Amino acid sequence: MxxxxxxxxxxxxxxxATSANALTVVSSPTDAPPPAGQSVVYDFDGYVASGFTLTLSGMAGVFSGAAGLVPGVAAPPPGTTSDYLAIQTGGSATLDTPLIRALSVYIGSPDSYNSIRFIGLNGFDVTLSGAALADGSFGGNQSIGRRMTYDFGLDRVTQVIFSSSGNSFELDNIAVASAVxxxxxxxxxxxxxxxxxxxxxxxxxxxxxxx
CATH class of the missing domain: 1.10.287 (Helix Hairpins)
Structure with a gap:
């Protein structure tokens, strides 16, 4: 040779390898620390890891958890007193990333109209919404929060799009596992x-x- x-x-x-493993979803009932091998890349309090960018479109913005509920607009994920992201009807937030093999995010009061789209190499393109996104659809119950972990198996993701067709999709502390x-x-x-x-x-x- x-x-x-x-x-x-x-x-x-x-x-x-491509598309050999299905995307797997794991939930924690609180804002647990990111799983082993993952680190926070965006916390909405001013920290963003090198190589990551988040672009907001339409009705999406950062709110203060310390301010509490904004009626009809946003509710901080349970226990959140720092800043968080709220995506309202028709809004979206696009996270562009280096190659990643898993992502986790703390989601507050999950709704059936919240969705996350994962786009990656070799045509990988998966959208989760409602019960599939948050291990159950909770009708906006503001006492419920979930740290959701999405593992892409052998696939690799380079873009994640958070969106909502209703008010609202609240999230905080995005963490990833690098594929480098x-x-x-x-x-x-x-x-x-x-x-x-x-x-x-x-x-x-x-x-x-x-x-």
């Missing part, structure tokens, strides 16, 4: 490249010896 083909084989080992190789994986790649290089040098030296 040539060096070029060997390098391709190493890189191919890190490629993601972990440091240990990079170390394995470097070792692999080094081994391939050493093998090639030995072959060249052997060939010169026979010449």
């Amino acid at each position: 040539s060096l070029k083909l060997s390098l391709l084989a190493v890189v191919a080992g890190l490629s993601v 190789p972990e440091p240990a994986t990079w170390a394995m790649m470097i070792v692999g490249f080094g081994t391939l290089g050493a093998t090639l040098r030995r072959r060249r030296a052997s060939a010169l010896g026979w010449a």
